[in-house]
Amino acid sequence: MRRSSFYLLLIGLIFALPFVPALIASFGGVWRFPTIIPDGINLRAWESVFSPSSRTLSAIFLSLWIAFCVTVINLMVGIPAAYALTRKKLRFQSGIEAVLLAPIFVPALAAVMGIHLTFLRLGLTETVIGVILVHLAPSMPYVIRAAMISFQTMNEEAEDAAKMLGATKSQRFYHVILPHLIPGLTAGVVLSMLISLSQYSVTLLIGAGQVITLPILFVPFLNGGDPAIGSAYTLVFSAVALALVLLLDGGLRSYYATRKGGCHEWI
Amino acid sequence: MSGFEIKNLSKSYGEDFTLAPVSLTIQSGEFVTLLGPSGCGKTTLLKLVAGLIAPDGGEVYQQGKELTSVPSENRQFAMMFQQPHLFPHMTIAENVAFGLRMRKVAKKERLKKAEEVLAEVGLGGYGKRYPYELSGGQQQRVSLARALVIEPTLLLLDEPFSALDPLLKVEMQQLVKTVHQQTGVTTICVTHDQEEAFYLSDRIALMQTGEVVQVADPQTLYRSPATLAVAKFLGYKNFIPVKVEQDSIVTPFGTYAATISIESGKYQWAIPSEAISLKGSLQGLVNEVVHHKGYIETVVEVEGHELTVRKLTPDAQALRVGDSITIGLPDEDLVLLRE
Amino acid sequence: MWHRTKDYLLVLPALVLTGVLFFGGLIDGLFKSFGYFPAVGTSTFSLQAYQEVMTSSLFADSLDLTVRVAILSTSSATILGVGAALALYFMARRTSARWLLRLFQLPLTIPHLAAGYFMILLLSQSGLIARVSYALGWIDMPSEFPVVVNDRFGLGMILTYSWKEAPFIALLVYPVLARIHDNWLDAAKVYGATTTHYIWHVLLPAIRPAVITASLIVFIYTLSSFEVPYLLGVTYPSTLPVYAFQLYTSGSFADRSEALVIMWLLTTVALVVGLVAYRFYRKSYERGWE
Numbered sequence: 064m065r066r067s068s069f070y071l072l073l074i075g076l077i078f079a080l081p082f083v084p085a086l087i088a089s090f091g092g093v094w095r096f097p098t099i100i101p102d103g104i105n106l107r108a109w110e111s112v113f114s115p116s117s118r119t120l121s122a123i124f125l126s127l128w129i130a131f132c133v134t135v136i137n138l139m140v141g142i143p144a145a146y147a148l149t150r151k152k153l154r155f156q157s158g159i160e161a162v163l164l165a166p167i168f169v170p171a172l173a174a175v176m177g178i179h180l181t182f183l184r185l186g187l188t189e190t191v192i193g194v195i196l197v198h199l200a201p202s203m204p205y206v207i208r209a210a211m212i213s214f215q216t217m218n219e220e221a222e223d224a225a226k227m228l229g230a231t232k233s234q235r236f237y238h239v240i241l242p243h244l245i246p247g248l249t250a251g252v253v254l255s256m257l258i259s260l261s262q263y264s265v266t267l268l269i270g271a272g273q274v275i276t277l278p279i280l281f282v283p284f285l286n287g288g289d290p291a292i293g294s295a296y297t298l299v300f301s302a303v304a305l306a307l308v309l310l311l312d313g314g315l316r317s318y319y320a321t322r323k324g325g326c327h328e329w330i
Numbered sequence: 331m332s333g334f335e336i337k338n339l340s341k342s343y344g345e346d347f348t349l350a351p352v353s354l355t356i357q358s359g360e361f362v363t364l365l366g367p368s369g370c371g372k373t374t375l376l377k378l379v380a381g382l383i384a385p386d387g388g389e390v391y392q393q394g395k396e397l398t399s400v401p402s403e404n405r406q407f408a409m410m411f412q413q414p415h416l417f418p419h420m421t422i423a424e425n426v427a428f429g430l431r432m433r434k435v436a437k438k439e440r441l442k443k444a445e446e447v448l449a450e451v452g453l454g455g456y457g458k459r460y461p462y463e464l465s466g467g468q469q470q471r472v473s474l475a476r477a478l479v480i481e482p483t484l485l486l487l488d489e490p491f492s493a494l495d496p497l498l499k500v501e502m503q504q505l506v507k508t509v510h511q512q513t514g515v516t517t518i519c520v521t522h523d524q525e526e527a528f529y530l531s532d533r534i535a536l537m538q539t540g541e542v543v544q545v546a547d548p549q550t551l552y553r554s555p556a557t558l559a560v561a562k563f564l565g566y567k568n569f570i571p572v573k574v575e576q577d578s579i580v581t582p583f584g585t586y587a588a589t590i591s592i593e594s595g596k597y598q599w600a601i602p603s604e605a606i607s608l609k610g611s612l613q614g615l616v617n618e619v620v621h622h623k624g625y626i627e628t629v630v631e632v633e634g635h636e637l638t639v640r641k642l643t644p645d646a647q648a649l650r651v652g653d654s655i656t657i658g659l660p661d662e663d664l665v666l667l668r669e
Numbered sequence: 670m671w672h673r674t675k676d677y678l679l680v681l682p683a684l685v686l687t688g689v690l691f692f693g694g695l696i697d698g699l700f701k702s703f704g705y706f707p708a709v710g711t712s713t714f715s716l717q718a719y720q721e722v723m724t725s726s727l728f729a730d731s732l733d734l735t736v737r738v739a740i741l742s743t744s745s746a747t748i749l750g751v752g753a754a755l756a757l758y759f760m761a762r763r764t765s766a767r768w769l770l771r772l773f774q775l776p777l778t779i780p781h782l783a784a785g786y787f788m789i790l791l792l793s794q795s796g797l798i799a800r801v802s803y804a805l806g807w808i809d810m811p812s813e814f815p816v817v818v819n820d821r822f823g824l825g826m827i828l829t830y831s832w833k834e835a836p837f838i839a840l841l842v843y844p845v846l847a848r849i850h851d852n853w854l855d856a857a858k859v860y861g862a863t864t865t866h867y868i869w870h871v872l873l874p875a876i877r878p879a880v881i882t883a884s885l886i887v888f889i890y891t892l893s894s895f896e897v898p899y900l901l902g903v904t905y906p907s908t909l910p911v912y913a914f915q916l917y918t919s920g921s922f923a924d925r926s927e928a929l930v931i932m933w934l935l936t937t938v939a940l941v942v943g944l945v946a947y948r949f950y951r952k953s954y955e956r957g958w959e
Contacts (some may be wrong), residue, residue: 080509140686146679162684170939173935217701225428261781282782297787305779
């Protein structure tokens, strides 16, 4: 084995290692020190996580619903903004870009803490809408960025070509721009969903315990709770995130595998 | 019948570039080329005609109907670009049928039509493939088919062959010429390639620094360039200062009688290198001999003036530097140009 | 003119949402950090909260911990990430590294909360490694295993961040490396360069802007994120975001002002570092590495 392959394998192992104890703990029933491998498989933790009274499923759905709404709003406002920023000559272009992308750097908690009392007054706390609103700022820049890159890699003349063939504005968007945009946008959509999904502190502050997303539901189990249940929850959480990525990414990949031309720009 | 008319069309991009008001009338079925060096404004003019950019002033008419403010998608034109710009997510047939689909032609009909046009451009049977499976030259053919399938009233070509390698380029030019002869579609082509312009065009509009400087059929354009700059662009190398006095033209090599009336004064006499013969009354000395692919270029000094001669005859092949020879200059239809 | 206005209408919705929800929130917070709470009748500005924060030893300890964790996490993630990217680069010269890239993306997908908890299960005194150590006879009981998570130094956080952010850096840097032409190595070898020379004098300078951008982003993140220190920290000292959150949720308006002072401090640092990162990003973009 060559040296670099060895390093790579080592690095790969280091990245995979942290999943191992969570898997062991969640299937082990009681996992007492110093046993490394528990005696036999015990589904106690998983049963408890998915028992109807645990409300896990509804929390997963709520989390996904919020992430979905956040992403749809991001797409609706982000695509036109990215289009204008890349295709039109705007005054204050770089200023607008800086304003729209700034939330990437600034902790979301800072803005949410600032706006909390105003939300309280407007009756937006303890509501799903309030939570959706505070998930927008940290995720929107990624959608805008992804859309901008897609627009930049798209030759404007292709649009002209469609125009000359009689395609109206909406036809051009649907038949030419969107098919080109989708692969690049996937990265933005995945990030937007993941960011919304993994928010904890801002959801806690604005949802005030009434909007129970998956993290809000399980974090109490992590602080000194039963490791088996904590492990099961974190694995469920990771699985939801992973499934989301694989579904969006993989679905698109297989779609474009047959229509390979579109793939060149985005892999 | 005048097919297409451009009236005083102008466009400026700040101080960097200005297209002077351009007027040009194109007959129905005519193939007109906008020829000029890069940056002369030919592509801008084409895009104005296409409606892809809005003019600062002027109008365009088709069959007497004003089109200036009609959006390009409603003009029923077609355009080929330097790059094929095929839509990567559609098959070749879908690409070709795109314009028909935009016009709500039924699927079966438009795909059938697409296959027909694909056959016309020599790509019969390629319909089910995707663009990435085709070579650059084939893609450009598809692009041509896509433009033709909508039966455009005006076909616009924006340097469509300049990205192709020389052999493919010639093949495509032949195809376009054939297609033009068969369909009779009015065509405006933009190019910086003179060979291409001369081969394809019924008429050439020569453009320099944002202006159309001469419009003529290829033969006339080459035989009688309108200005010194045009002559230089077309490759003239011999410019001899002459003087016109009444009806005679005084040159360093003798005096000629003017066949048409011409104003007295100083001129430059532009002599095509091919028009000089290697037999004649003028004594000269060979200063330089360079062998090119299709001709031999000889620089001959006559009366203190260097003249470039292009020939591929046996006597031209025998010439060596330092030889004393005689040459003959053309003595009618002299091209006299103001400084 | 109407045409122009239409272009601005395209960016307007995004600008309004960002402006109100993000900048509005920040400014709202800034007012409140000055003790301006008109809803409860205090509409005067005071610097009291700033004074309280600056002189508090809780803040000083918290700042100390936060900066330490951020700097050490960033350094270790950068070294690991660049190393991984280089390994990928040399691997990819021979085989397709696509599946490896996929493997690298795995930690990126795992939310920080989950990652933090995995680290606890792995590294705590009764964690998997402690058990393996026991089985190997290195320790006799859990308390003999060093405190690695929920420790005062912040090692648990640093390890978690290294695990999570190293792939992030690798994935930002690798595309730049992938675009470096193979011929460069051949050219370098013709002139007698060893692979080490090549890495040092060609590859590293080429990826420098991308590495700096990536690590500055990681630095800001580790400085200001909440979830990992919330799980892996100790009660005292806590990192600044956690400290601010505790202050804010404790309820008194004076504490809330102090919490917002801290968040504003983090925001300012984040914006300044962010600007620098953006500069480097542009630079790498202009040079054509990106």
